[in-house]
Amino acid sequence: MKLEIKNVSKKYNRNKYGLKDFSITIEKGILGLLGPNGAGKSTLLKMIATISKPTDGTIILNRNNILKDANYIRKQLGFLPQDFGVYPNLNAFEFLEYIAALKGIGGPNLKTKIQQLLEGLNLLDAANKPIGSYSGGMKQRVGIAQTLLNDPKIVIFDEPTVGLDPEERVRFRNLISDLAQDCIVILSSHIVSDIDTIADQVAVMKNGGLLSQGNQEQLIKLVDQKVFETIINKEELKNFKDNHIVVSTARKVQGLSIRYISENPITGSTSKKANLEDAYLYLTKIN
Numbered sequence: 360m361k362l363e364i365k366n367v368s369k370k371y372n373r374n375k376y377g378l379k380d381f382s383i384t385i386e387k388g389i390l391g392l393l394g395p396n397g398a399g400k401s402t403l404l405k406m407i408a409t410i411s412k413p414t415d416g417t418i419i420l421n422r423n424n425i426l427k428d429a430n431y432i433r434k435q436l437g438f439l440p441q442d443f444g445v446y447p448n449l450n451a452f453e454f455l456e457y458i459a460a461l462k463g464i465g466g467p468n469l470k471t472k473i474q475q476l477l478e479g480l481n482l483l484d485a486a487n488k489p490i491g492s493y494s495g496g497m498k499q500r501v502g503i504a505q506t507l508l509n510d511p512k513i514v515i516f517d518e519p520t521v522g523l524d525p526e527e528r529v530r531f532r533n534l535i536s537d538l539a540q541d542c543i544v545i546l547s548s549h550i551v552s553d554i555d556t557i558a559d560q561v562a563v564m565k566n567g568g569l570l571s572q573g574n575q576e577q578l579i580k581l582v583d584q585k586v587f588e589t590i591i592n593k594e595e596l597k598n599f600k601d602n603h604i605v606v607s608t609a610r611k612v613q614g615l616s617i618r619y620i621s622e623n624p625i626t627g628s629t630s631k632k633a634n635l636e637d638a639y640l641y642l643t644k645i646n
């Protein structure tokens with residue numbers, strides 16, 4: 360599996376780009392697409408899913424240009440859009456049957472397949488109730504189930520963990536790890552902790568461009584030896600932020616405990632082991 364995005368741009372109007380001259384190569388495994396709101400994640404994912412077309416550039420899956428042959432990717436794709444809507448009057452089972460029909464999936468094994476998906480996503484108990492009565496997390500799990508109906512080889516989840524509680528997040532993570540054995544899985548989020556334990560590769564986006572791509576170790580290297588902790592007075596915070604990248608603050612009896620990124624740490628700071636959150640913050644702040 361090899362997905363190549365080559366110099367892709369999406370121009371929404373005269374001076375608004377959702378994505379600009381964006382290139383990335385994605386291979387088997389889990390890619391975490393990380394970026395603040397408005398970075399262009401959904402714009403990119405919708406074009407890979409062929410529900411929107413680039414203004415420029417090409418998208419190639421295993422040597423097939425999907426802008427010319429959309430069916431090539433559609434047949435092996437599972438896609439959970441960010442604004443996934445469900446049909447409130449159908450129950451989960453009926454909804455999945457309906458989506459299967461739309462995708463042209465049928466055959467004697469369909470019912471078993473749906474049962475397995477509902478079970479895997481802990482929806483079996485609720486499967487006979489209308490989706491309109493589900494919680495946000497349950498609806499999201501129906502959306503996830505829908506992506507897996509056709510045993511996809513490339514699965515795209517746009518902000519899948521929104522609305523999931525911590526337990527559901529863990530479940531989702533396990534499901535994704537199982538899935539990614541020989542597939543491409545792309546997972547977008549604006550929250551580092553959503554992807555940092557599962558992504559093999561991480562791509563950081565901002566303003567329609569790619570800031571950096573690599574495995575977690577490679578990204579963390581960017582801030583190696585640059586992460587520190589110190590205690591300052593509350594009043595010093597504003598001035599401190601002007602000179603360093605502040606990752607987090609915590610109130611302590613002695614003052615404000617600050618985790619920060621800097622080439623020139625203030626005296627009395629303790630060096631800290633860098634993590635992906637530090638690298639993400641660093642990349643999005645300096646660019």
Ligand SMILES: Nc1ncnc2c1ncn2[C@@H]1O[C@H](COP(=O)(O)OP(=O)(O)O)[C@@H](O)[C@H]1O
Nearest residue numbers: 371376377394395396397398399400401402403
């Ligand atoms: N249909 C649209 N028309 C005009 N601008 C859009 C449209 N969709 C997205 N944008 C703009 O493109 C940029 C990228 O948006 P989006 O891809 O949704 O980012 P993300 O998913 O990373 O939050 C944003 O500035 C957004 O306002």
Ligand SMILES: [Mg+2]
Nearest residue numbers: 400401402441
């Ligand atoms: Mg989005």
